[in-house]
Amino acid sequence: MNNDIKMGKYILAKSIEEALNALDKYGEKARVMAGSTDLLPLMRRTGRESEYLVDITAIGKLSYIKQDGEVIKIGALATHSDVNESPVVKKGAFVLAEACGMVGSPQIRNRGTLAGNIMNASPAADTAVALIALGAEAKITSKKGERIEKIESIFLGPGKTTLNSKELITELRFRALYPGEGSAFCKLAKRKGMAISIVNAAAFLSLDESRAVCRDARIAVGSVAPTPVRVKSAEDILTGQELGENMIEKASLAARDEVKPIDDIRGGAGYRREMTKVLISSAIRAATERAQRGNNHE
Ligand SMILES: Cc1cc2nc3c(=O)[nH]c(=O)nc-3n(C[C@H](O)[C@H](O)[C@H](O)COP(=O)(O)OP(=O)(O)OC[C@H]3O[C@@H](n4cnc5c(N)ncnc54)[C@H](O)[C@@H]3O)c2cc1C
Structure with missing residues (x-):
């Protein structure tokens, strides 16, 4: 561990334009700084510096969370806490509020951004799934x-x-869930807080008018491949079928067989595969219950 951070030239961008000018001018030599919860530990760990650090946190207008028609839009500086507490996200995309609520600790959630979570590109990134x-x-x-x-x-x-x-990244956006749609996030880690996921999973389900048959499904899982992944085998099993324990079991078994995790200090590949099945079935079950209740809330 190297505790000396060699700071590069620090640029505080006050607008998107200033940030883009700096990134355009310095290219590979520059690095964006948002909450810095990944960036500073990385620099401390590796002693690696970027010649230019472009701090975007003073661009106030990137912290928004809003709904524009059917679309929820989240600015690049919205933090995990902002998203976890947002009534718009809780109502229209509960899975994301849940995921943000399980990132790190309150301190990390108050600084870390969703865009930073994506750009850090960890296979275990909780908001990615x-x-x-x-x-x-x-x-x-x-x-x-x-x-x-x-x-x-x-x-x-x-x-x-x-x-x-x-x-x-200036914005993240997605369609808000309709009544009859449900979503859920599940995470397995060594502790309840301050722990990177051994496996995480998220499910989105859209049910038909009877609220019994799955019209559409998107299932994602993290920490079981070099990137967070969609599990199409599970989605295909659910789509067009009446949702019940039998179908949930079939879909989560297919997901277990599709993923290709590795052994690392947080868990073995076999354990991760089995936990993929457990987490995906829990996420599908919770998403189904929420969709059947007619809203996406807890
Ligand atoms: C103690 C601790 C616990 C943690 N726990 C979790 C956890 O439970 N789950 C989890 O998923 N993560 C966890 N993390 C990781 C981290 O907090 C998240 O990934 C966080 O969301 C990163 O956001 P940030 O704003 O701090 O990014 P930064 O550290 O500022 O940046 C991360 C990377 O993204 C780039 N970047 C940032 N914003 C942009 C942008 N708008 N456009 C382009 N590039 C950009 C930066 O250049 C850098 O490469 C933890 C970290 C710590 C230190």
């Missing part, structure tokens, strides 16, 4: 303009994303 289950997209901005990318396709591997060094 929730956002994938919601079918969320990121608005990615650079001097060249804007592009939209699905969260599930942003991850390339641990610490690696499709964004280049001149790009900034």
Whole structure:
């Protein structure tokens, strides 16, 4: 462990434009700083410095959480606490409020942002599976303009994303759930707080008018592959079927067989596979109950 952080040149961006100018000018030499809950520990651990640190936390207008028609929009500086406490998110995307409520500790949740959680690209990132289950997209901005990318396709591997060094995530967005849709997040870790997921899982289900048959499903799981992943085998089993214990068992068994975890200090591959089944069945069950109750709330 190296406790000396070699700080690069610090740039406090007061607007998106100032941040993009700095990223455009310094490219690979620059690094975005948001809550710094991943960045500073990384710099301390590795002693690695970036020549230019572009702090975006003074861009006040990026902290919003709002609903625009059917779409919930979350600015890049919204923290886990902001999202966990947001009435808009609790009502329209409970899975994300749940996931944000299980990140780290209150201190980490008060500083850490969802965009930072995505850009850190940990296979265990808690908000990633929730956002994938919601079918969320990121608005990615650079001097060249804007592009939209699905969260599930942003991850390339641990610490690696499709964004280049001149790009900034400015917003995360997804459709709010309708009545008859439900979502849920489950996490297994060594402790209840301050612990990285051994496995995490999120489910989104859309039921038909009878509230018995699954019309659409998105299931995501983390910490079982180099990136958070969607488990299509489980989704295919549920779609078009009446939801009951039998179907939930079949879907979670298929997920167990689809994932390819590794052994590491937090858990063995076999344990992770079995826990994938347990967590996915819990998430599907909770999402089903919420959808059948007619709202997405707890
Ligand atoms: C004690 C502790 C406990 C933790 N527990 C959890 C946990 O339970 N679950 C979990 O998922 N994570 C956990 N984390 C990890 C971390 O808190 C989250 O990943 C957090 O959301 C990161 O956000 P941040 O704003 O602090 O990112 P930063 O540290 O500021 O940045 C992280 C990375 O993202 C880049 N970045 C940040 N914002 C943007 C942007 N808008 N556009 C482009 N690039 C950007 C940075 O350049 C950097 O590479 C924990 C961390 C600590 C230290």
